[in-house]
Amino acid sequence: MSTLHVVSHSPFADSRLDSCLRVCGSADAILLCGDGAYGLHNPALPTKGVKVFVLAEELQARNLPLPDWADSVDYPGFVQLSIDYDKVNSWL
């Protein structure tokens, strides 16, 4: 079963993203929202072979460039992802 991991905290203040990457499966994906979008600056993220999505408005708000290894989604896209994956794990 595939899992969509939702991470909303900056990886530079907190260990959520690191732990998420450690336990992430190859069929899983990570959605970055809120300060989680700063996770795009985490060099470990593109090396794990896990799909990475980020909310477009969080990028825009923070003026973060979208790397070629990540995809941006809007809120309807967020909803669609939560349907496409078997379950959602929000790292609260």
Place this chain on the structure above:
Amino acid sequence: MAKSLLVISRQAPWSGPSAREALDIVLAGGAFDLPIGLLFLDDGVFQLAPQQDAKAVQQKDLSANLQALGLFGIDDVFACRHSLAERGLASPASAQTLDSADICKLIDRYDQVMTL
């Protein structure tokens, strides 16, 4: 068949309400015979350290809740080996230690996952 739920507890015991809430969710699920598992990850493994004294920081003891897991039929209690080693903690008697690959499979196995 009820959906299975894995609760991932990753907060230290006295850092806020999350540790207690995670345990309460698991115990409530157990009382209703739901297929439920509990994983201690990151600072959550500090909940398993022995001989803690909650009274010293005016908190309620969590160890009674931890001991109640078995009574409520919660046998699937796990702790992350990496998190334990990072914090210099020994493997706890009350939880099965899992490495990262096993945790990945564990999350896969459950219908729903809740991380607190």
